[in-house]
Amino acid sequence: MNMKLLVVGAGTMGTGITQVAAEQGIEVVLYDFKPEQLAKTKKTINNFLQKKVDKGKLSSQEKEVVLKRIQLVEDLGDRVRQCDFVIEAIFENYEAKVQLFKQLDKVCNPEAILISNTSTLSISKMAEALQDPSRFMGMHFFSPVPVMRLVEVVRGEKTSAVTMEKGLKLVEALGKTGVVVKDIPGFLVNRINCLMYNEAARLVQAEVATAENVDKAMKLGMNHPMGPLEMIDMAGIDVALSALDALYEMTGNEAYKPAEILREMVNSGKCGRKSTVGFYNYKNQ
């Protein structure tokens, strides 16, 4: 499929989406207002592809072809007009995202599809900022993007059928599987996963079982590849806490009210792997 993609935000998600798109033969422009982030992205993608070369999964020539499909830019300029799709992957902040989309709305090709990779914000609400909300949709990718196969394809109240169709084609072109979901807080996966994280934390808090035993039980009893507390440590306790806070606020459902232990851990700097302590200790790893 001949398409041109603009990705905004060269963080964890933007970098992953850019890499996957380029590997799938899609021309990508990646924009971030922080040059150091772009430099980091360049290194990350290069290292990832080099590992594939070292393993014999990619030739050096193919690696160069993939890299040539990626343009890293510090300002948007005129390039935006040529893009068929824009995927926004900036900070999870409503005001920042709306401001960006208002800007994109003015400069993008009117046929272009505007997409947010938000985890928690309402697609329908964000769409209100656009002149044409029918061309706006959500695409919730999972981290690490090159590895995870699913994309939640979010239909906002005013997303048109054509936009959904084009969006699903993009997901397919990216080599991912799209699952269409309505625009509800937490979409589908986080809606379910956050409950599991929260309940697992509550069980540890109530000393029903140790973290090790909660994880062991879910791995051996449910065939989960990782336990919920190992997962929460990997995602970041702070990230899980803010997701739960947001879901609780948006749904009013007590099941999402964060377990006290999560807030206590974040307040004492125990944010999981990245801080070397979470439900487990990673100091010697």
Ligand SMILES: NC(=O)c1ccc[n+]([C@@H]2O[C@H](COP(=O)([O-])OP(=O)(O)OC[C@H]3O[C@@H](n4cnc5c(N)ncnc54)[C@H](O)[C@@H]3O)[C@@H](O)[C@H]2O)c1
């Ligand atoms: N990290 C995850 O596991 C994950 C999974 C699914 C969805 N998401 C969502 O994806 C989005 C990005 O998350 P992330 O973890 O990659 O964030 P991140 O903090 O790693 O990266 C965000 C990047 O956006 C850039 N940025 C911020 N505002 C900008 C602007 N106005 N213009 C240009 N660049 C700007 C920052 O410089 C930074 O490089 C968030 O909405 C998040 O909720 C994250």
